[in-house]
Amino acid sequence: MIGSLLPTAVTIVGIMNSASLFSALESVIKKPSPFSVYTAKELWTDEHTSEQMLAYHLNSEIDLSSRRTSFIDDSVHWMTECFDLSESSRIIDFGCGPGLYTSRFARLGAEVFGIDFSSRSIAYAREFAAQNGLEISYTEADYLEYQPEGEFDLITMIMCDYCALSPTQRAAMLVKFNELLLDGGRIVLDVYSLNAFADKKEESIYEKNQLNGFWSAEPYYGFVSSFKYDQEMVSLDKYTIIERNRQREVFNWLQYFTLESLEQEASAAGLEIDEVYGDVAGKQYDSGAMEFAVVMRTALGK
Numbered sequence: 001m002i003g004s005l006l007p008t009a010v011t012i013v014g015i016m017n018s019a020s021l022f023s024a025l026e027s028v029i030k031k032p033s034p035f036s037v038y039t040a041k042e043l044w045t046d047e048h049t050s051e052q053m054l055a056y057h058l059n060s061e062i063d064l065s066s067r068r069t070s071f072i073d074d075s076v077h078w079m080t081e082c083f084d085l086s087e088s089s090r091i092i093d094f095g096c097g098p099g100l101y102t103s104r105f106a107r108l109g110a111e112v113f114g115i116d117f118s119s120r121s122i123a124y125a126r127e128f129a130a131q132n133g134l135e136i137s138y139t140e141a142d143y144l145e146y147q148p149e150g151e152f153d154l155i156t157m158i159m160c161d162y163c164a165l166s167p168t169q170r171a172a173m174l175v176k177f178n179e180l181l182l183d184g185g186r187i188v189l190d191v192y193s194l195n196a197f198a199d200k201k202e203e204s205i206y207e208k209n210q211l212n213g214f215w216s217a218e219p220y221y222g223f224v225s226s227f228k229y230d231q232e233m234v235s236l237d238k239y240t241i242i243e244r245n246r247q248r249e250v251f252n253w254l255q256y257f258t259l260e261s262l263e264q265e266a267s268a269a270g271l272e273i274d275e276v277y278g279d280v281a282g283k284q285y286d287s288g289a290m291e292f293a294v295v296m297r298t299a300l301g302k
């Protein structure tokens with residue numbers, strides 16, 4: 001009797017497990033509406049991932065989190081020449097990370113401000129400034145909420161961070177930037193182009209300890225579901241990280257731009273695009289490239 005019951009019991013347990021696993025996997029690959037969730041803080045400020053991110057920022061040879069050192073040197077050199085930066089300039093960097101650009105601006109003698117919500121990066125930036133005798137005002141804050149005081153000659157947001165924001169967040173940031181500009185001041189930011197959007201693939205990948213333990217020091221299963229939104233020119237890498245006692249979802253959204261779509265956003269905030277480049281080091285604009293950079297200013301006649 002017992003022998004004939006056993007297979008039935010095993011089958012029922014099997015069915016229950018497979019039903020809950022099935023619905024969990026359905027949720028992993030579910031496509032949300034564009035920019036419906038904002039989880040940037042989870043990515044940049046989590047105790048474990050922020051440590052990985054800082055290591056990427058400080059790796060002078062790779063373009064992850066921050067660009068390589070030679071590029072940053074070129075970029076600050078270009079901005080210094082282009083905007084005539086000097087000890088009388090006021091410069092503010094949104095999403096400054098560990099201060100790779102701010103510390104170079106400070107060496108010009110300029111008055112420099114950096115904002116970032118990663119306490120690990122801000123702590124590194126403050127320590128670096130102190131050790132190198134640089135005066136830089138760092139604020140640990142969410143730049144979507146933080147309102148800096150004063151006005152600035154140069155506002156920067158570098159490494160395509162603008163693309164990670166929703167349309168509403170981008171509109172608010174551009175209005176804030178415009179309010180913060182001194183007469184003749186400029187905004188520099190870079191964005192992904194439609195070529196990068198065309199290159200992006202929709203796919204689902206599953207991996208144990210995905211990205212070599214990037215998400216946790218504990219063992220975990222990582223799923224990434226990548227989606228494209230053709231009409232909106234948006235992509236999403238949705239990460240689901242499953243540890244023994246914790247499950248997290250991180251949504252990495254990206255907006256891709258044409259020059260025209262970026263111009264429209266600038267114009268809605270009372271700004272205009274003054275100049276277009278291939279990158280924030282002043283490379284020539286290339287319509288076939290994955291990224292481009294712009295210099296914005298308050299719209300003339302405002």
Ligand SMILES: C[S@@+](CC[C@H](N)C(=O)[O-])C[C@H]1O[C@@H](n2cnc3c(N)ncnc32)[C@H](O)[C@@H]1O
Pocket residue numbers: 040044057065066067094095096097098100101115116117118121141142143144157158159161
């Ligand atoms: C891609 S990294 C670029 C860092 C720096 N601009 C560079 O190029 O070296 C983006 C930075 O923006 C910060 N960040 C992202 N969203 C933020 C927010 N809402 N408020 C403040 N900082 C933010 C992250 O912590 C990270 O340091």
